[in-house]
Amino acid sequence: MDPQSPIHVSLRGVTKVFVSGLGRTHALGPIDIDLRRGEFFAVVGPSGCGKSTLLDVIAALTPPSQGAVTFEGRPIGNTVPDGVGVVFQENACFPWLNVADNITFGLRRQPVDKTEIEQRLQYALQLMGLQDFAHAFPSQLSGGMRQRVCIARTLVMQPRLILLDEPFGALDQQTRLLMGDELLRIWRATGATVLLITHALDEAAMLADRVAVMSARPGRILEVIETGWPRERDSQIVSVPEFGAITARLWTLLRAQSMQALRPEAV
Amino acid sequence: MALASAAGARMMRRTIYAHPSLFLVIGLLCLWQIAFWLVGRDALLPPLETILYLAGLLQTARFWGHIAETGTAFVIALAISVVAGLAIGLALGLNRMAAEVFEPFLLAGNSVPKIALYPIVLLIFGIGMPAKIAFGAIHGVVPVAIFTLTACSNVPPILFRAAAAMRLTRWDTIRSVLLPAALPDIFSGIRIGFSLTLIGTILGEMFGSQRGLGYLLMTAIGLQNIQVIMSVTLLLVLVAATVNTLLLAQDRRLRNPATPSQAP
Amino acid sequence: MRIALYRLLAVLLPLALLEILCRDRFITPLTLPAPSQILLGLWAVIEKGTFNAAILKTLTNVGLAFVLSVVVGITTGAAIHRARLLRALLEPLFSTYYAIPIYAFYPLFIVVFGLGDAPQVLIGFMLAVVSMIVSTLAGLDSVPPVLGKTALVLQLGPVETVRSVTLPYAAPYLFTGVKLAVAYAFIGVIGAEFIMSGTGLGYEIRFAYDNLDNNVMYPLILLILLIAITVNMSLDRWEWRLRARRGHG
Numbered sequence: 001m002d003p004q005s006p007i008h009v010s011l012r013g014v015t016k017v018f019v020s021g022l023g024r025t026h027a028l029g030p031i032d033i034d035l036r037r038g039e040f041f042a043v044v045g046p047s048g049c050g051k052s053t054l055l056d057v058i059a060a061l062t063p064p065s066q067g068a069v070t071f072e073g074r075p076i077g078n079t080v081p082d083g084v085g086v087v088f089q090e091n092a093c094f095p096w097l098n099v100a101d102n103i104t105f106g107l108r109r110q111p112v113d114k115t116e117i118e119q120r121l122q123y124a125l126q127l128m129g130l131q132d133f134a135h136a137f138p139s140q141l142s143g144g145m146r147q148r149v150c151i152a153r154t155l156v157m158q159p160r161l162i163l164l165d166e167p168f169g170a171l172d173q174q175t176r177l178l179m180g181d182e183l184l185r186i187w188r189a190t191g192a193t194v195l196l197i198t199h200a201l202d203e204a205a206m207l208a209d210r211v212a213v214m215s216a217r218p219g220r221i222l223e224v225i226e227t228g229w230p231r232e233r234d235s236q237i238v239s240v241p242e243f244g245a246i247t248a249r250l251w252t253l254l255r256a257q258s259m260q261a262l263r264p265e266a267v
Numbered sequence: 268m269a270l271a272s273a274a275g276a277r278m279m280r281r282t283i284y285a286h287p288s289l290f291l292v293i294g295l296l297c298l299w300q301i302a303f304w305l306v307g308r309d310a311l312l313p314p315l316e317t318i319l320y321l322a323g324l325l326q327t328a329r330f331w332g333h334i335a336e337t338g339t340a341f342v343i344a345l346a347i348s349v350v351a352g353l354a355i356g357l358a359l360g361l362n363r364m365a366a367e368v369f370e371p372f373l374l375a376g377n378s379v380p381k382i383a384l385y386p387i388v389l390l391i392f393g394i395g396m397p398a399k400i401a402f403g404a405i406h407g408v409v410p411v412a413i414f415t416l417t418a419c420s421n422v423p424p425i426l427f428r429a430a431a432a433m434r435l436t437r438w439d440t441i442r443s444v445l446l447p448a449a450l451p452d453i454f455s456g457i458r459i460g461f462s463l464t465l466i467g468t469i470l471g472e473m474f475g476s477q478r479g480l481g482y483l484l485m486t487a488i489g490l491q492n493i494q495v496i497m498s499v500t501l502l503l504v505l506v507a508a509t510v511n512t513l514l515l516a517q518d519r520r521l522r523n524p525a526t527p528s529q530a531p
Numbered sequence: 532m533r534i535a536l537y538r539l540l541a542v543l544l545p546l547a548l549l550e551i552l553c554r555d556r557f558i559t560p561l562t563l564p565a566p567s568q569i570l571l572g573l574w575a576v577i578e579k580g581t582f583n584a585a586i587l588k589t590l591t592n593v594g595l596a597f598v599l600s601v602v603v604g605i606t607t608g609a610a611i612h613r614a615r616l617l618r619a620l621l622e623p624l625f626s627t628y629y630a631i632p633i634y635a636f637y638p639l640f641i642v643v644f645g646l647g648d649a650p651q652v653l654i655g656f657m658l659a660v661v662s663m664i665v666s667t668l669a670g671l672d673s674v675p676p677v678l679g680k681t682a683l684v685l686q687l688g689p690v691e692t693v694r695s696v697t698l699p700y701a702a703p704y705l706f707t708g709v710k711l712a713v714a715y716a717f718i719g720v721i722g723a724e725f726i727m728s729g730t731g732l733g734y735e736i737r738f739a740y741d742n743l744d745n746n747v748m749y750p751l752i753l754l755i756l757l758i759a760i761t762v763n764m765s766l767d768r769w770e771w772r773l774r775a776r777r778g779h780g
């Protein structure tokens with residue numbers, strides 16, 4: 001297959017069923033989506049609909065029960081492919097390492113020379129506003145700062161596909177908007193494909209080229225909405241009239257699903 | 268064929284998960300028997316013979332005399348351990364300053380090999396009942412006190428603020444907030460205190476007594492009487508393990524009030 | 532600062548009281564010599580070096596039991612953590628283990644291993660190893676799944692994951708296990724020396740007791756207490772510093 005094909009990631013008939021002592025949970029799918037190379041793709045959906053599971057499947061952290069995932073034209077195996085970076089929903093900082101060591105943890109295990117590591121570290125610290133905390137330990141940071149450490153740790157690896165699972169969940173609204181701007185800048189500068197999972201509709205509407213809306217569990221893609229934003233954009237678009245229209249459209253789709261997620265027996 | 272054996276294996280796993288203790292006991296008995304085959308009759312008695320010998324002992328009045336002696340010493344020592352441990356733990360738990368001053372002493376007391384203190388106990392109490400009671404209590408009181416103190420300091424401060432907001436008196440706060448909140452941890456302390464008091468009492472009897480199971484054990488050691496050693500040890504292990512299992516079940520129930528009491 | 536002063540007072544006041552009681556012959560030296568006497572006796576014992584061999588023997592055996600229990604405990608704990616069935620089976624054993632009077636097995640060990648150091652070391656090891664296994668299991672249980680996923684994303688192998696993610700995360704739990712293992716190794720070895728053995732500090736104390744030699748017995752008891760407490764406090768210090776670095780209370 002053509003490595004330069006415009007399709008970067010593709011999912012075909014992907015489902016996930018968890019089997020445990022208590023029974024079977026159909027968590028996801030079937031799902032078919034294609035992520036275009038270099039696009040900013042967002043996924044919104046009600047709580048527990050399988051968004052994190054979807055991310056795990058794409059990153060090869062868990063095998064799909066059915067269906068296939070290809071990344072850069074190759075089917076993914078059972079190890080995380082090269083060039084994929086993940087920022088998890090939970091705090092994944094290593095509590096025994098300071099911020100700088102946390103950020104360079106992966107790099108130090110790669111054939112990258114010292115000066116290069118230092119450069120990328122400084123760049124990442126600056127980008128994430130962590131310059132003054134390079135030697136602090138995670139326990140001395142706020143929840144939002146810890147999440148920024150995890151983002152920095154992913155960015156320094158320079159992945160071609162960045163998967164983010166509600167990375168701004170622990171941030172206040174102002175910082176969210178600013179971090180969104182940073183994410184857009186990083187996305188433009190690196191040319192990476194970004195998959196952003198979020199529960200904030202405005203965030204998805206403002207950042208993404210396309211937004212997928214998922215149904216309540218088992219999560220399926222209800223609709224994919226093109227935002228049509230220019231590549232050069234920032235948080236100012238929240239004041240554009242189309243922004244309101246997109247957010248409203250997302251909410252209409254999600255409202256029914258979210259209510260269903262809250263009282264599943266009523267269906 | 269392969270399918271049948273796979274299903275059998277799954278079935279086996281499920282049975283083991285359902286009754287781990289049963290299979291553990293079976294496994295230990297097998298290991299015991301194998302160890303017997305390995306080291307021979309000079310060092311070990313096989314399980315069945317031990318059980319039969321113990322059953323024989325249990326039919327003699329003299330053996331019951333020893334059991335009664337140990338039992339009395341143990342019950343008194345346990346009562347002292349629990350009462351004194353709770354008193355120390357609560358006194359320190361209710362007074363931050365005292366806790367800071369004395370906690371290191373408690374922890375040090377926990378790490379010390381208490382057996383080294385037995386000559387002192389004997390010199391103070393002489394040989395007999397008081398010495399073994401004291402020795403049992405020395406072993407049991409420290410863990411009860413430590414667990415009680417930790418339990419008190421682990422109660423979330425918000426509960427005390429809530430109590431203050433409801434204008435509870437100090438005594439009411441202790442009785443209806445502190446104690447219920449700290450009960451599970453305190454109970455764990457009592458459970459561990461139980462085991463250690465038993466071990467302490469037996470040790471006390473081994474050195475400072477002319478009666479009781481510990482004394483029996485010690486004379487048997489001197490005479491290399493494997494039958495008595497093994498059957499007394501088996502009896503002690505059985506009693507300790509049974510009571511501990513019961514206490515552990517109660518402990519879990521206290522921690523998970525939602526689970527019904529019949530749950531495993 | 533005030534706390535340290537109170538602690539000092541809490542040690543010194545009872546000692547002073549004892550000292551007075553002993554000097555007044557309210558407590559006879561046959562029961563307890565005055566604390567100052569005991570201290571002098573300890574000094575004499577150390578200076579003369581009569582018991583250096585015994586001290587060395589005890590410390591070596593404790594050290595052996597301790598190192599063995601830590602190594603075996605961590606590896607066993609890590610192995611059991613993966614084998615779920617085995618773990619379910621052993622869990623009841625671990626939870627009743629410390630209710631079992633291990634010393635009762637000592638005579639068996641003597642018959643099997645002879646009268647050398649092995650039975651003492653084995654008793655210390657048997658007491659210590661289970662607390663190490665249990666702490667290792669608790670530590671490994673505490674590792675959040677997301678760190679395992681992070682290791683996968685960074686393409687670390689299984690050994691590297693254990694070495695640079697799992698074990699460092701579990702370190703505080705392992706440290707608790709190490710502290711318990713030291714205490715148990717002491718308790719086991721010295722207890723075994725007491726019960727039946729011809730060497731070591733425990734034996735010497737028992738010997739002195741049987742000969743009513745309080746001038747030796749009390750200094751040796753004090754020595755054991757001092758060693759155990761010093762080791763425990765140094766470990767506490769070390770742990771405290773480790774935790775402070777991570778910023779946990």
Ligand SMILES: Nc1ncnc2c1ncn2[C@@H]1O[C@H](COP(=O)(O)OP(=O)(O)OP(=O)(O)O)[C@@H](O)[C@H]1O
Pocket residue numbers: 018019020025027045046047048049050051052053054089199217
């Ligand atoms: N390891 C697992 N074993 C069994 N069930 C699981 C497992 N992981 C997730 N599930 C179930 O799968 C469903 C989807 O979970 P998932 O974490 O993907 O939801 P989510 O959309 O990310 O939710 P949220 O927005 O709250 O993060 C849930 O019902 C969850 O209970």
Ligand SMILES: [Mg+2]
Pocket residue numbers: 051052053089165
């Ligand atoms: Mg999620």
